[in-house]
Amino acid sequence: MASSVAARTGYLQFRESSCSGQQLCGGQTSRISSISLKRCKPKDLSSSSNVSKILRFHKSGYSHSQIVKKLQYHKTMVTACLRDGSPNYFDFVVIGSGVAGLRYALEVAKHGTVAVITKAEPHESNTNYAQGGVSAVLCPLDSIESHMQDTIIAGAYLCDEETVRVVCTEGPDRIRELIAMGASFDHGEDGNLHLAREGGHSHHRIVHAADMTGREIERALLNAVVNDPNISVFEHHFAIDLLTSQDGPNTVCHGADILNTATKEVLRFISKVTLLASGGAGHIYPSTTNPPVATGDGIAMAHRAQAVISNMEFVQFHPTALADEGLPSGPSTMRENAFLITEAVRGDGGILYNLNMERFMPFYDERAELAPRDVVARSIDDQLKKRNEKYVLLDISHKPREEILSHFPNIAAECLQYGLDITSQPIPVVPAAHYMCGGVRAGLQGETNVEGLYVAGEVACTGLHGANRLASNSLLEALVFARRAVQPSIDHMKSSHYGGNAADYWERPTVPKSLGNNVLDKIIRRTSEVRKELQSIMWDYVGIVRSTTRLTTAEQRIGELELEWEAYLFQQGWEPTMVGLEACEMRNLFCCAKLVVSSALARHESRGLHYTTDFPDLEESKRIPTIIFPGSPLNNTWSSRQVHKQQIC
Amino acid sequence: MGASSRPKLSGLQKQVLALYREFLRAARAKSTEDRKQIELIVSEQFRRNLTQVDRKNFLYIEHLLRRGKHQLDQLKNPATIGLSSLNVKVSDVKHS
Numbered sequence: 155m156a157s158s159v160a161a162r163t164g165y166l167q168f169r170e171s172s173c174s175g176q177q178l179c180g181g182q183t184s185r186i187s188s189i190s191l192k193r194c195k196p197k198d199l200s201s202s203s204n205v206s207k208i209l210r211f212h213k214s215g216y217s218h219s220q221i222v223k224k225l226q227y228h229k230t231m232v233t234a235c236l237r238d239g240s241p242n243y244f245d246f247v248v249i250g251s252g253v254a255g256l257r258y259a260l261e262v263a264k265h266g267t268v269a270v271i272t273k274a275e276p277h278e279s280n281t282n283y284a285q286g287g288v289s290a291v292l293c294p295l296d297s298i299e300s301h302m303q304d305t306i307i308a309g310a311y312l313c314d315e316e317t318v319r320v321v322c323t324e325g326p327d328r329i330r331e332l333i334a335m336g337a338s339f340d341h342g343e344d345g346n347l348h349l350a351r352e353g354g355h356s357h358h359r360i361v362h363a364a365d366m367t368g369r370e371i372e373r374a375l376l377n378a379v380v381n382d383p384n385i386s387v388f389e390h391h392f393a394i395d396l397l398t399s400q401d402g403p404n405t406v407c408h409g410a411d412i413l414n415t416a417t418k419e420v421l422r423f424i425s426k427v428t429l430l431a432s433g434g435a436g437h438i439y440p441s442t443t444n445p446p447v448a449t450g451d452g453i454a455m456a457h458r459a460q461a462v463i464s465n466m467e468f469v470q471f472h473p474t475a476l477a478d479e480g481l482p483s484g485p486s487t488m489r490e491n492a493f494l495i496t497e498a499v500r501g502d503g504g505i506l507y508n509l510n511m512e513r514f515m516p517f518y519d520e521r522a523e524l525a526p527r528d529v530v531a532r533s534i535d536d537q538l539k540k541r542n543e544k545y546v547l548l549d550i551s552h553k554p555r556e557e558i559l560s561h562f563p564n565i566a567a568e569c570l571q572y573g574l575d576i577t578s579q580p581i582p583v584v585p586a587a588h589y590m591c592g593g594v595r596a597g598l599q600g601e602t603n604v605e606g607l608y609v610a611g612e613v614a615c616t617g618l619h620g621a622n623r624l625a626s627n628s629l630l631e632a633l634v635f636a637r638r639a640v641q642p643s644i645d646h647m648k649s650s651h652y653g654g655n656a657a658d659y660w661e662r663p664t665v666p667k668s669l670g671n672n673v674l675d676k677i678i679r680r681t682s683e684v685r686k687e688l689q690s691i692m693w694d695y696v697g698i699v700r701s702t703t704r705l706t707t708a709e710q711r712i713g714e715l716e717l718e719w720e721a722y723l724f725q726q727g728w729e730p731t732m733v734g735l736e737a738c739e740m741r742n743l744f745c746c747a748k749l750v751v752s753s754a755l756a757r758h759e760s761r762g763l764h765y766t767t768d769f770p771d772l773e774e775s776k777r778i779p780t781i782i783f784p785g786s787p788l789n790n791t792w793s794s795r796q797v798h799k800q801q802i803c
Numbered sequence: 804m805g806a807s808s809r810p811k812l813s814g815l816q817k818q819v820l821a822l823y824r825e826f827l828r829a830a831r832a833k834s835t836e837d838r839k840q841i842e843l844i845v846s847e848q849f850r851r852n853l854t855q856v857d858r859k860n861f862l863y864i865e866h867l868l869r870r871g872k873h874q875l876d877q878l879k880n881p882a883t884i885g886l887s888s889l890n891v892k893v894s895d896v897k898h899s
Binding site: 341363369373374380563 | 859
């Protein structure tokens with residue numbers, strides 16, 4: 155397994171070197187540009203082949219990519235079948251369709267073909283659930299230094315100062331670009347953007363669209379992406395593993411193996427540049443605000459591809475997620491993800507009470523409800539443990555009714571569905587896993603230690619958030635880094651070439667058709683049980699308040715659970731090269747869980763989100779990020795090896 | 804010059820209007836009588852949804868938008884000559 159070391163920060167050295175490889179043999183591989191995968195049956199096709207296999211070539215406007223030597227280039231409308239086995243060549247492959255992925259895709263589409271791979275519907279992303287807003291210095295009374303200071307203080311001084319400066323400085327321009335792309339944010343009576351306030355910010359600087367900012371941004375970006383002829387969106391396509399090779403001491407990324415979860419086919423995507431924008435891993439915990447797609451796929455794939463991972467111990471628990479137990483008539487089925495009650499409710503004057511209607515925050519922090527999230531989450535957690543209760547109450551009913559309904563229409567509507575009127579009653583809330591501050595270590599241009607692999611968004615650890623994320627900085631980070639990764643990606647794309655039989659270099663993953671439906675059902679059921687068990691281990695032992703013994707117990711139990719699960723799989727006939735959605739998600743969850751536990755064990759202090767009773771204080775000498783280097787290939791589990799590197803005995 | 808009395812449209816509202824305009828533009832490419840028929844059906848559908856769908860029901864509106872886009876793509880196909888819709892009325896039949 156990986157060794158975790160706390161190391162000094164340094165800028166990531168990105169070495170420019172083009173892929174050395176044989177030139178493409180002329181004529182054999184045709185590049186597919188601008189494919190649109192249509193769901194409906196086109197009228198002019200007479201063949202009865204599977205709709206998903208039918209692609210339509212569109213007229214390609216231009217190409218800047220360097221495919222050397224002759225190519226069969228289809229410039230007219232041609233219908234062709236996507237044969238199993240033929241790889242798809244794109245200049246850029248983007249994994250994830252949240253704000254980071256889409257923003258990047260829109261920009262690089264001006265320079266080459268782009269494939270956006272998303273494992274469910276494109277709008278299913280963490281971005282869509284972001285409520286509060288995007289923070290940026292847009293008020294003349296505000297300053298970049300103030301935003302920087304708020305960020306660094308919230309991050310418990312673990313932030314990388316250069317990164318913070320870059321993000322705070324470039325933020326306002328990114329927001330203006332979003333507005334130009336069609337995102338409509340709330341404006342105040344004076345006609346300017348309405349800037350809200352949130353916990354941890356010293357100024358009003360949150361740009362928002364009512365209480366569903368993420369949704370509005372996602373809508374605007376998706377609209378632009380759908381209308382862009384150079385971007386092909388592959389929905390219900392799950393990324394299995396990155397395709398990598400060794401070029402001396404460097405690892406190079408050439409694309410990814412993708413599973414079409416609708417047709418259960420494995421596709422190979424070869425690209426010069428890959429952007430990971432796959433989001434976080436909320437589902438390693440039982441209660442999370444993240445949608446079901448957040449299973450840490452990108453972090454796990456990057457780790458297996460020898461990328462450096464950083465700061466995984468800093469898991470942000472949002473202090474106020476709607477507690478279903480406290481609702482008058484709760485939802486009839488278990489929710490897949492908790493409903494978020496945004497920070498802005500506290501920013502607008504919401505007060506926290508325990509079930510005895512005592513206001514407890516002033517006892518924990520002088521900023522009371524406006525303290526940063528980790529303080530609030532720990533306080534609520536403490537109250538819940540002390541009083542042995544399931545939730546606390548957030549009351550905003552003392553504000554005027556019209557104001558509540560106009561600022562938080564979504565929350566009001568959601569609560570009303572279950573019989574709760576937030577204009578007259580307090581809201582039951584409980585902490586839930588919300589955001590991963592850590593992830594794949596990225597430099598200032600979103601570059602990683604793997605050549606050709608860039609990261610942006612929650613999956614990246616850029617050093618902006620440090621030990622705790624300031625509210626509304628996540629959308630900002632995604633926007634800024636997605637934009638910053640564009641130029642280096644284009645430069646890298648222009649200087650690299652496709653190798654000869656590149657696509658055949660790696661072993662092909664297979665689908666478990668041969669196992670039969672009964673066995674597959676058993677495997678899926680068992681995997682679902684194992685997932686729940688992993689989640690409860692994480693919540694009990696790697697939660698808001700930690701200790702060395704609990705963490706070591708977690709490490710041991712997770713290790714045992716993983717071996718047990720893999721043994722079960724292989725017993726049922728699962729081959730190491732087989733892939734399936736549930737199994738791949740499970741191995742990714744295991745990978746992320748282990749990364750979180752090792753990182754937590756490595757930090758011998760309490761800082762920001764990571765609080766451990768064995769080292770309850772801040773240690774100046776430990777004010778360095780936690781780095782996990784890729785592990786050695788020996789003595790590893792199925793989950794920690796890329797599918798195309800499995801040794802078949 | 805007084806302030807505009809019309810409230811500012813949200814991004815979602817603009818997207819719906821844009822889709823409506825696209826439908827009308829696509830209809831223009833068809834023959835005159837088909838065009839009238841298409842315009843009739845499209846405006847009737849949009850008007851119906853305007854009154855029946857709650858403006859806060861974002862999930863459903865987004866679903867309608869996606870469905871509308873697929874339908875628009877089909878309409879744009881030169882082989883498609885028109886739209887028609889069925890009104891299915893369910894009668895109350897009492898089973899004795």
